[in-house]
Amino acid sequence: MPIAQKQGVNLYVKRDDLYSLKPGTALQGNKVRKLLPVLEAALEEVEPPVLLSFGGAYSNHLAALATAGAAFKLPVHLIIRGEEVDNPLLQFCAAAGARLEKVTRFEYRRRNDPLWVDGLQKRLAAEHKVGVDRIWLIPEGGTTEKGVANVGKLVEEMTKQLGTIPDYCCVSAGTGGTAAGIIRAADPTTRIEVYPALRGNWMRQEIEQWLNPTHTNNWTCVEGYEFGGYGKFPTAWKRATTGLATRAELDVPGLPPLEPIYTAKLFSGVLDRLKRGVYASGSNVVIVHTGGIY
Incomplete structure (x- = not known):
């Protein structure tokens, strides 16, 4: 991606939308x-x-x-x-x-x-x-507790696929369960960035209920990319689709399929921070695509 290359950042996407029990459906x-x-x-x-x-x-x-x-x-x-x-x-x-x-x-x-x-x-x-x-x-x-623990397997997969421990792992959040699972399983050297899809400062408390003192505190909620709140997004993002879920498209080449509730907000936030030089040159940054493409 040109913007990542310009900043000297290694940007990756963990395509968890391709992990499905029934491809082409919401079960992904x-x-x-x-x-x-x-x-x-x-x-x-x-x-x-x-x-x-x-x-x-x-x-x-x-x-x-x-x-x-x-x-x-x-x-x-x-x-x-x-x-x-x-x-x-x-x-x-x-x-x-x-x-x-x-x-x-x-x-x-x-x-x-x-x-x-x-x-x-x-x-x-x-x-x-x-x-x-x-x-x-x-x-x-x-x-659930078992569900949060199972999400942690994503981190092991991501590290194995990447061949190294990422410097940043960026994920969207609605109830915070996926983010909690990643935080619990992440290496302490990885900085976890959580992008809430809803406004309000309550997301941190939602995530913390699934953590304990032994889990890394190397994470933060990145606010300011909710675009008005849950289910709200710029009309320019919306794209026609034959599927059930609404599709979104950002004006950036090379992105995977997105939806506007979670992943488009996440990618928009990460790319904005990338432009602003938040991630140091040479950093390995992974965006977790959680799905919603059906």
Whole structure:
């Protein structure tokens, strides 16, 4: 890439969008890495559990979980934020066999309330005619302890593919689970840059809940590239696509396929910092492409 060459920086992209259990679908990248442990556990059960999760109407996580449910014959129940919302992604989830339940934004805020969740699981157990223990709760975004640990394998792959330990590893964040997994597995000499897709200074706390004092503190949240907040982005980025997910294109040659919610913001931020000379000449900088291309 000319801009990287001009600055003397070695810029690489970890194409995790190509890591998929079902190529061409939402079940790719960080969604696979976070969901894989629970999917493997579910497939070992004699009686398939009902996979319950939460998300917004444009959630890659929900599309990935619905895809997994159809592929592996697992029942899926999705709680959708915003009762009036409908779009092709939700229509896809329903067509894939997932049950969709739209709730008000007020109700959705209670997704972390143990009493509310307990009542929800009991109701769904009755509806699905299974025991309460067969309703497996997957948090919003798919982030669990085992999922975070599984994301760490990405670091080993990246280092092996690169042939050296990178100086910088840059990743986008929605719930912070992928970033936490990378931070936990990274070499202390690698600087991790986390680019939140949402405004607000709460992302650091979200990530820290998955870390402990033994994990490297060599990471930072790079703010200022949210472009107005979650789901907001410059209209000039938007490109036509035959797929479900919105595509984005930055006016920079040589970039991989991007989507505007996470990866376009990430690449835009890294390239801007590259122009401003943030990365020293000779640095090895890796951008992690987490997926969303389907």
